Amino acid sequence: MTVCRLSGDAQPRLQGRETMIELRKVSKSFETRGRSVKALDTINLSVREHEFVALVGPSGCGKSTVLNMLAGLMDPSAGEVTYRGERVSGANRRVGYMTQKDTLLPWRTVEDNIRIALELRCRSSEAGERGARLREIIDLVGLNGFEKHYPSEISGGMRKRAALARMLIYEPETLLLDEPFGALDAQLKIIMQRELLRITRVRNMTVVFVTHDLAEAVTLADRVCVFSGRPGRIRAEREVLAAEPRDVVGMRFTPEFGALAEDLWNELKDDVGKELTT
């Protein structure tokens, strides 16, 4: 795999880390109206502990399907998905999953939605401690003043942030994020990226992050995987080495960053074009 060093003093961050997630020769087909559509074709992907992996690729190439399989919501048609060495079957409760479509409960206010994971029996915590964490996380995603609003009363970007808070509050060891910042404006996006990096580093989280934004992928990820169009395959992988802590704004203005983004774009563009013309 190609290693891209974005600054001279960048050190490998993940040496000696064990494999956390592994997809081995995974294929996935869907049956719809008697026709079988192959969404993913023989994917191999492994993610190490504490690693931040970004998946990019044309629409419909199976990125969300990969996350669904990691979460145990779908089984592969062929091949094997393992998590910490164990085969994933049924809901994988060690991951937090923020889906492409937000799944906030419409009858709960923003704060009651965010709090819901802490209400579950498997996570008994003191009411006082819960309240403190709730305020902290609402602050973090910038939803102060909207705690008592219902999801139907806030904007799409705010719903995304509420969904992110709902996932972060219970600190799962692995985060699956499907275009979490797609609906945010450029400025808010940078703030959220910075916070996500900070939190995942402090809490040593493993992250699989789907995005359409190449600059975002390079800014955040230790590794970027480029998918080809349907049926999805992994077409290229780039390891990104950058000085820690990453400066999510400053690093964009280095020539190395531009070169890597261009390199990824070259891998991606044939397929994107193909998708549009067919």
Place this chain on the structure above:
Amino acid sequence: MAAALKDVWIPRAVLLALALASWEWAGHSANGEWISRPSAIVIRLGEMIGAGLHIDIAVTLGEISAGLAIGGPAGVLLGLWLGRSPLAAGLLSPVVVALNSIPFVALAPLMIMWFGLGVLPKIVLVALVTFFIMFFNAYSGVLAVDRDLIDGLWLMGAAPDEAFRKVVLPGAAAWIMSGLKSAVPYALIGATVGEMMLARRGIGHLVTQAASQFDMTGVYAALFVLMVLGIVLSEAVALTEARLLRWRK
């Protein structure tokens, strides 16, 4: 918007006054006794109130509430159960659908033969009608719950009963409320039909009693009471719904 609403009240009032005036005028003409007169109806209502109208209202309302209190929860529980268990649904839903195909009005004579002349047959009739309505709404409500919402809670570590309490039940609540909204008018119909067959009290009884004496004013007065009752009940449910389902925009 508010101004437009205000403006519409004046033509409405004018229209109503015109309609009442022409009714009154027609009632004074030949054969007027068949359509009665608003003024006569008002006087009759006054007499009825003096003669214990409140007892008839209480009897009808009592039948409606008792019937709803039995049929409603029973229908909701069965609906929730079948919604959760495809096996039970496959087994029982054809039976429920078949039974529901009987026009419930046709059951009234049977109810009276089984349960006599008192309030019991009316309560059973109301309970039956509301049972089916609430059943179908609760059942559809459970089936309509977004699978992704349940999956989301699963991943957070919810136990099956927690997923049911926190997602399925509140998700189905909107359907159950709209079931209640359609059940209440049917409950009023059920109670009235039962009273019209055979009864000692109740507003349905007032209607048939007046009709058997060709007392048109009495019939209209009883119908007016039924209309007011229907409006009040529907408004009460609509208000409850608006309060419980504030999240729906």
